[in-house]
Amino acid sequence: xxxxxxxxxxxxxxxxxxxxxxxxxxxxxxxxxxxxxxxxxxxxxxxxxxxxxxxxxxxxxxxxxxxxxxxxxxxxxxxxxxxxxxxxxxxxxxxxxxxxxxxxxxxxxxxxxxxxxxxxxxxxxxxxxxxxxxxxxxxxxxxxxxxxxxxxxxxxxxxxxxxxxxxxxxxxxxxxxxxxxxxxxxxxxxxxxxxxxxxxxxxxxxxxxxxxxxxxxxxxxxxxxxxxxxxxxxxxxxxxxxxxxx
Numbered sequence: 001x002x003x004x005x006x007x008x009x010x011x012x013x014x015x016x017x018x019x020x021x022x023x024x025x026x027x028x029x030x031x032x033x034x035x036x037x038x039x040x041x042x043x044x045x046x047x048x049x050x051x052x053x054x055x056x057x058x059x060x061x062x063x064x065x066x067x068x069x070x071x072x073x074x075x076x077x078x079x080x081x082x083x084x085x086x087x088x089x090x091x092x093x094x095x096x097x098x099x100x101x102x103x104x105x106x107x108x109x110x111x112x113x114x115x116x117x118x119x120x121x122x123x124x125x126x127x128x129x130x131x132x133x134x135x136x137x138x139x140x141x142x143x144x145x146x147x148x149x150x151x152x153x154x155x156x157x158x159x160x161x162x163x164x165x166x167x168x169x170x171x172x173x174x175x176x177x178x179x180x181x182x183x184x185x186x187x188x189x190x191x192x193x194x195x196x197x198x199x200x201x202x203x204x205x206x207x208x209x210x211x212x213x214x215x216x217x218x219x220x221x222x223x224x225x226x227x228x229x230x231x232x233x234x235x236x237x238x239x240x241x242x243x244x245x246x
Contacts, residue, residue: 006193011200022180023201029094029176030163033101038155040102041109046139048114059110066107072168075100079172097169101162108158116150117143149220156213163205177201 010019047059066074078096082089091099120143128138170179181198185191 003190003193006190007196010194010197018180018184019177019197019201022175022177022198023205025094025174026163026166026176026201027205029098029101029166029169030159033098033105034159034162036098036102037105037109037158038113040106041111041113044106044110045113045117048110049117063107063110066104067111071100071104071165072171074104075168075172093169093172093174096172097166097174101165105158105162109155112151112154112158113147116147119150120146152213152217152220156209156216160206160209160213163209164202 014020044059044062047055048063050056075096078091078100079093082091124142124146125138128142133141166176167178169176170182173179175183177198178195181194182191185194
């Protein structure tokens with residue numbers, strides 16, 4: 001018999017904050033893995049466009065492997081396979097999940113960032129070089145800020161998906177939302193009820209992120225304000241990327 005009272009109890013009256021703690025684990029793993037994935041993606045995207053061919057081969061092989069194999073398999077390779085290759089390399093559950101998620105996300109972000117960089121008119125880089133800007137400075141001051149408008153929407157979708165994909169971590173016993181629902185539900189025979197509670201928390205997290213993503217996209221809307229070119233150029237890189245500052 002389905003027990004609604006247990007659903008309401010764990011949603012509103014849980015004295016041990018069991019699901020709040022699980023939601024925090026889900027959230028921080030998602031945030032850290034996504035941040036690392038963005039950095040890796042940027043490095044890989046630059047490697048894919050480099051003139052030095054070994055860089056392109058390494059980045060291409062990396063992307064091929066992590067996009068071509070399931071994330072669950074990658075988590076299990078770190079959790080069960082790595083200790084067999086390196087006996088002393090038994091990582092904690094959270095570390096296996098964080099590493100696997102970060103490496104996997106880096107492969108997907110590399111394609112997003114590479115496409116975004118390619119969307120910027122090549123004349124922008126040529127103009128920067130004509131002004132005497134080195135490649136790194138031109139990327140930081142000219143190319144990447146413009147590419148961010150293209151990166152933000154798929155980046156937001158990737159993070160939304162990341163929060164839901166953390167449920168894979170329950171396979172190796174990490175007590176995030178899905179794992180908490182399964183473990184506690186099996187103990188007192190209310191697994192279905194607690195899965196509904198976990199679903200509510202997932203919906204809450206993704207809904208909040210949806211509002212944040214829309215706000216960020218509005219900040220990057222090129223038609224939001226008419227700012228003079230010289231004023232934009234006077235801003236720092238962080239100010240132009242974040243959309244604030246004078």
